[in-house]
Amino acid sequence: MMDQTRLPRRVAAAALPATTAALATVIFVAQAMTSAKLTAAIFYVLVLLFAARFCNARGIVLVGAGCVGLTLLAFFLPGLTETEAGNSGLKASVGAAVIGLTTLLVTEHHRAADALRASEQRWRRLFETSSAGMALFRLDGVCTAANPALQRMLGLIEDEIVEHNVLELNHPGEQAATAEALARYKTGSLTERNVEKKYLKKNGTSVWLNITNTLVPATETSPPFLQAVYVDVTGRVQAEAALRASEERWRTMVGTAPVGIAMLDFERRAYLAANDCFQRMTGYTEDELRQLTMLDITHEDDRAATQQRIDSGTIGVLQRKRYRRKDGEIIWAEVTAFAVPATDSTPAFLGAVIVDITERKRTEEALQRAQADLARLNRVMLLGEMTASIAHEINQPIAAVITNANAGLRWLGARQPDLGEIQEALGRIVRDGTRAGEVIGRIRALVRKTAPRRDLFEVNEAIREVVSLTQAEMQRHGVRLQSPLADDLPLISADRVQLQQVMINLIVNAIEAMGTSERPRELTIASGRGEANNVFVEVGDTGPGLNPEKLDLLFQSFYTTKPDGIGMGLAISRSIAEAHGGQLSAGPNKPHGALFRLTLPIEETSSRNLEQSRS
16 A cells, blocks of 8 residues: 555656756747747746755756756847847846746745754654653544654553543543643633643553643644643652652551650750650650650659760660659660661651660569579578588687686686786687677678678688688588689679679589599689689689580589589579679589689779779
8 A cells, every 4th residue: 555655656756857857948949939038938937846846955046047047048049039029138137037036935945845844854753752752632632643652651552542532541530620621721721731640551550640731822724732741650659659658657667666766856855756655655745745855854863874975976875774754753764866867858867766674674673682582592501501610610719718718717716816817818718709700790791681782802802701611611521722812813893792602602512522532632712813804713623523515504593413402503603603794614623623713804993992902
């Protein structure tokens, strides 16, 4: 079909130059043979019009020049008929001028037509190749043109859009608004409209288009029409919807989170927003919190530390602090602050996650009390096992007191009392009584129910007191003691009674471990400074040693190798060591036996206090 249409056009295009040349020849012959040469010259206008159909502007000028030449030749060629009424030069000039003017007009018209065609071609190319959808509509809404981009956007071919009313493409819910806009375009009350709509593609999927309609007014040759430009904004609309959904999820998550979440102004540290959990935690509503700062609801004893963190800009660090509720109650919380940087639409702010640990704090305190009671029970049981040794340790000074008191009485009963001997006897009584009192005082300190406290003391001093208390037990079991204690150890900050309990546990375990050993029973208690910033206490024995396969079980609760043991001593000892920031470990003692090592951290203040006390 296309070949049959193009063939006549090709024939016509080929025939036009020949026809033009033939016409020019005929006009020249007629002009040359007739006396009305000026009249014949006017017919060269037809030649120029025919040439304009297939020549460019340059070709038209050349054809015009040829026509002028033929006209002049017809006037002045010798031997031909004379021109009527004479004056051939003037008439030839008029004919040439007419042809020249016609050539100029045809050339300008041809150039204008070429420019118009080029402009139309550019606009057509823009229309066809634009990535934006484009369409033209009559004012009744019927589409007259739709570019490929719009066809792709809607998933339709050209015939399914062109000659169809725009209302057919709209959702039913959009048709009323579109019909109203068409009516306003007809009346001229609306000249431009921008709207975003959702369309259903031919395959059933949705597409969002941003549409700009512009009313193009009528001209002398064409009626008014609507120009529409379509931009596919499906990705943006979907992203905005996803963003809104994400914001809603986050808002729901924050609002229903089981922990407190609050936002703070960077400058004032005032609350900007707070979720339901934080409102319940503090007893304040969100509106009330917006009138308060972080310090306003912080417990008065924790405000200084909180202010210091604010001044230093500390964030991302877990802080344990107390809040004062609206009703005056105290709330313990763990708070982690984080910074949220500014965006194009929102300023930077400070966020905080607040976890209510009030119940956990109460549980921890109850657990600490229970552990303290258990440790005290362990000390009482240890002293129960050492009853004979303790009795011996106390009986010795008491017996000495009685002996010295009897001696003093005898000296007083003499005819001439020896006051010097009496004074010496009384001095020995004071010495032995003091010794007995010290033993009883150490025992009372071990069994007394007191809250844990930390004091600065020398570890060697605590070791010597424990050795004094267990000395009789060692002698009763035939154990020889070696105590290489290091000099000039720094002070440590610890609960003295708890650490002495650990030492007694280790010493009693070592004595019992060597009870059946045939080797010499030697107990070593050593102290020193470790490679790290700590001091250590080591208790070694020459017993059967430890089973390497069961070292991991050694410090577990209720694990014991004693027939009548309950397996709590070493577990309690390790928990005491770890509570002081130290460690309790076990290993082999060379060449025989077991070695337990207790390490305790050294504080800078401890070292300075020791130097001051020695200066």
